[in-house]
Amino acid sequence: WNTRSAGLAIYSTGDAVHTHFFHLPFSLPEFVVISQHFYVKPLLPILQHADRFFVLALSQNAITLYRFCENSSESPKTILLPNTPQSVLTMPQHEDLNAQRHARTHTRSSVGGSQTIHSHGVGDINHKTELLRYFLDVSEGVQVALHNEHAPLVLAGVDDEVTRFRQVNTYPHTLAQSISGNPELYTTDVLRQLSGPLLAARRQNEIHDALAHYKSVSNTPRVTRSFKDIVRAAHEGRIATLFVAGDVETWGRFNPQAYQVQSRLVRLPGDDGLISLAGEFTLRHRGDVFVLPKAQVPHGASMAAILRY
Numbered sequence: 001w002n003t004r005s006a007g008l009a010i011y012s013t014g015d016a017v018h019t020h021f022f023h024l025p026f027s028l029p030e031f032v033v034i035s036q037h038f039y040v041k042p043l044l045p046i047l048q049h050a051d052r053f054f055v056l057a058l059s060q061n062a063i064t065l066y067r068f069c070e071n072s073s074e075s076p077k078t079i080l081l082p083n084t085p086q087s088v089l090t091m092p093q094h095e096d097l098n099a100q101r102h103a104r105t106h107t108r109s110s111v112g113g114s115q116t117i118h119s120h121g122v123g124d125i126n127h128k129t130e131l132l133r134y135f136l137d138v139s140e141g142v143q144v145a146l147h148n149e150h151a152p153l154v155l156a157g158v159d160d161e162v163t164r165f166r167q168v169n170t171y172p173h174t175l176a177q178s179i180s181g182n183p184e185l186y187t188t189d190v191l192r193q194l195s196g197p198l199l200a201a202r203r204q205n206e207i208h209d210a211l212a213h214y215k216s217v218s219n220t221p222r223v224t225r226s227f228k229d230i231v232r233a234a235h236e237g238r239i240a241t242l243f244v245a246g247d248v249e250t251w252g253r254f255n256p257q258a259y260q261v262q263s264r265l266v267r268l269p270g271d272d273g274l275i276s277l278a279g280e281f282t283l284r285h286r287g288d289v290f291v292l293p294k295a296q297v298p299h300g301a302s303m304a305a306i307l308r309y
Contacts, residue, residue: 006024006025006026006027007023007024007025007026007027007028007042008021008022008023008024008028009021009022009024009028009042009043010022011038022043022046024042024043024046028042033273034269034270035270035271035272035273036270036272037272037276037277037280038280039272039273039276040276040279040280041244041246041249041273041275041276041279041291044244044276044279044283044289044291045291046070047283047289048283048288048289048290048291051069051070052067052068052069052070052151053067053068053070053151053152053153053154053195053199054066054067054068054079054146054149054151054152054153054154055068055076055153055154055155055156055179055191055192055195056138056142056153056154056155056156056157057156057157057183057184057186057191058135058138058155058156058157058161058162058165058183059157059158059161059182059183059184060087060088060131060134060161061087061088061089061184062086062087062184063081063084063085063086063087063138063141064078064183065078065079065081065142065145066078066079066188066191067079068188068191068192068195070199075188076188076191076192079145079146080145081138081141081142081144081145082141082144082145083137083140083141083144084137084138084140084141085134085137085138088130088131088134091130091133091134091137128164131161131164132164132167132168135161135164135165135167135168135169136168138165139165139168139169139170139171140170142169142171143170143171146171149173150173151173152173152174152175152199152202153171153173153174153175154175154178154179154191154195154198154199155174155175155178155179156178156179156181156183156186156191156194157178157179157180157181157182157183158180158181158182159178159180162178162180175198175199175202177198177201178198179191179194179195179198206288206290207290207292210241210243210288210290210306211243211298213241213306214241214243214298214304214306215298217306218298221307222306222307223298223304223305223306223307224304224305224307225298225299225301225303225304225305227250227261227263227274227302227303228261228263230242230278230303230304230305231254231261231274231277231278231281232259232261233305233307234277234278234279234281234282234285234287234305235254235256235281237281237284237285237287237308238307238308238309239278239281239282239285239287239305239306239307239308240287240288240305240306240307240308241287241288241289241290241305241306242278242279242282242287242288242289242290242303242304242305242306243290243292243297243298243303243304243305244275244278244279244289244290244291244292244297244302244303245275245291245292245293245294245297245301245302245303246291246292246293246294247293247294248275248294248302249273249274249275249276250263250264250265250273250274250275250302251263251264251265251266251267251268251271251272251273251274252264252271252272252274253270253271253272254272254274254277261274275302275303278303279291282305287308
């Protein structure tokens with residue numbers, strides 16, 4: 001236990017079959033909730049980021065796509081890239097390029113007779129063309145393998161090759177920063193370790209961009225910090241982005257049939273955490289949830305939301 005994680009969350013419907021354990025990378029207060037809904041607020045930061053990320057180890061000699069569980073020390077899984085060459089050398093060659101590769105010399109006529117000119121540029125150009133075509137095949141394989149994914153992708157490779165891959169890459173959740181160096185020299189533990197700061201920076205950028213977007217639409221009907229309106233809108237799937245205070249909770253009941261929200265500061269038996277409930281509903285409808293200190297939530301509210309409509 002001491003080496004596995006810092007926190008433990010247990011969810012149960014009352015029998016062993018439907019009991020689930022979550023080992024968390026952060027500590028939790030000792031806390032028990034018995035209600036109609038699971039209290040998921042402590043898990044919101046992990047649920048928002050799907051608890052996984054991918055690393056594409058990119059080189060001319062080998063291509064490997066790994067899936068890591070971010071908050072687990074278990075070994076990464078290697079993801080198959082369909083119809084993708086594993087190196088530049090195993091790529092099907094275009095006949096014209098193959099012929100040009102060997103055409104490093106040519107002869108031209110001159111006043112003094114025939115002169116042989118040695119050219120070192122043609123092979124380099126051909127290699128760059130083949131490398132770009134190779135990375136295009138890799139990009140298509142990644143897109144097929146991750147077509148239903150929203151988890152971040154970290155690129156690992158020599159800077160020049162990563163730059164060329166970005167020219168043809170179509171996976172929309174690729175991080176702007178990458179792991180620099182030959183990935184063939186890195187163990188998966190090193191790849192996980194080097195990915196950590198990049199993922200943390202990405203989250204900070206996401207928070208910054210989301211807060212900036214809230215500010216840009218703050219004088220329109222697309223934003224609300226009304227507690228009851230947020231719970232209702234989250235249940236209906238109308239919330240695009242939800243900011244919640246991680247250091248407070250509001251207790252009460254939500255009746256979706258009567259469309260009623262009852263909130264109170266004092267927790268009564270059977271009450272749900274309404275902030276937790278709003279976060280759960282938002283994630284179920286593929287909205288974004290950002291857990292912040294209350295002072296960083298817009299207007300210092302317990303919750304604030306950008307609505308889809």
